[in-house]
Amino acid sequence: MSRDDADAVSDGDHLLKVLGALNNPHRLRIVAALTHERNYVSRLARETGISRPLLHMHLQRLEAAGLVTSTLELSDDGKAMRFYEVTPFVYQLTPDSIALATETLSRTGQREETR
Amino acid sequence: MSRDDADAVSDGDHLLKVLGALNNPHRLRIVAALTHERNYVSRLARETGISRPLLHMHLQRLEAAGLVTSTLELSDDGKAMRFYEVTPFVYQLTPDSIALATETLSRTGQREETR
DNA sequence: GGCACGCGTCAAGAAAAGCTGACACATGCC
DNA sequence: GGCATGTGTCAGCTTTTCTTGACGCGTGCC
Numbered sequence: 413m414s415r416d417d418a419d420a421v422s423d424g425d426h427l428l429k430v431l432g433a434l435n436n437p438h439r440l441r442i443v444a445a446l447t448h449e450r451n452y453v454s455r456l457a458r459e460t461g462i463s464r465p466l467l468h469m470h471l472q473r474l475e476a477a478g479l480v481t482s483t484l485e486l487s488d489d490g491k492a493m494r495f496y497e498v499t500p501f502v503y504q505l506t507p508d509s510i511a512l513a514t515e516t517l518s519r520t521g522q523r524e525e526t527r
Numbered sequence: 528m529s530r531d532d533a534d535a536v537s538d539g540d541h542l543l544k545v546l547g548a549l550n551n552p553h554r555l556r557i558v559a560a561l562t563h564e565r566n567y568v569s570r571l572a573r574e575t576g577i578s579r580p581l582l583h584m585h586l587q588r589l590e591a592a593g594l595v596t597s598t599l600e601l602s603d604d605g606k607a608m609r610f611y612e613v614t615p616f617v618y619q620l621t622p623d624s625i626a627l628a629t630e631t632l633s634r635t636g637q638r639e640e641t642r
Numbered sequence: 643g644g645c646a647c648g649c650g651t652c653a654a655g656a657a658a659a660g661c662t663g664a665c666a667c668a669t670g671c672c
Numbered sequence: 673g674g675c676a677t678g679t680g681t682c683a684g685c686t687t688t689t690c691t692t693g694a695c696g697c698g699t700g701c702c
Contacts, residue, residue, distance in 0.1 A: 424555065428552060430620075431549050435550040437543060443629075447622040469689095487648080489700055491700080493649080494648090502619070504618075506616065507558060508562060510559055511558070511562040567679095580681080581662080583679095585660095602678080604671090606668080606677065606678045607669085
């Protein structure tokens, strides 16, 4: 992760990405589930009732926004498993923090891509 | 608006609506602009470079989420003008606050409609 | 080998969000 | 009247986002 100043959002594009990552009921549930315990995708899929391909995509979105992280681990019986866990993020949303973040927002409707 | 406990989000559906309202560069700019000064739509449209129909729609979304409010006023020369201003909202986004809000989230992918 | 369980990806359809260009209405001013 | 400025709405197109149903790959176990 490249940012430690989690509070007071300073980068508009990043804020937008976080908002986009959180703007979905499934993803909120996923964050909630991972807050209780780290988990690997197949199990998380079963517990949340989300299909694997879909869950995969949602996790990607969350990870791209830096809200969760993943690590590939090997279970006792040799299976590769990807574990996800939430990062301890803190974002304060107020008119002022938004006004501030807006100053560092790239042009108009430009959907930012951090490839 | 029906909620005064702006901090600590407790209602999942409401949180989702706020996130959705903020998840857009134009709307962030609008909030920022209104933070500096209240404004009426036509002028705001000129200043932000957003077309009126579009701005209108964005303002509706923001208002529906309770982030801005509007009042219809009459200018000196008798024209009806709709003024918008931001509400002093405060939302804290953390894994825990989200986990909490998730408990009061309506079924799965159900996009809430507060008609 | 066949089955269970993990990982991941792709194509394609369905649904939601974003945006534009009319259009309608009202008032004040020259 | 004609023009400027304000309000609002609607139809329809474009772009994103969401979602599902195949696939492919690998390992351990009976």
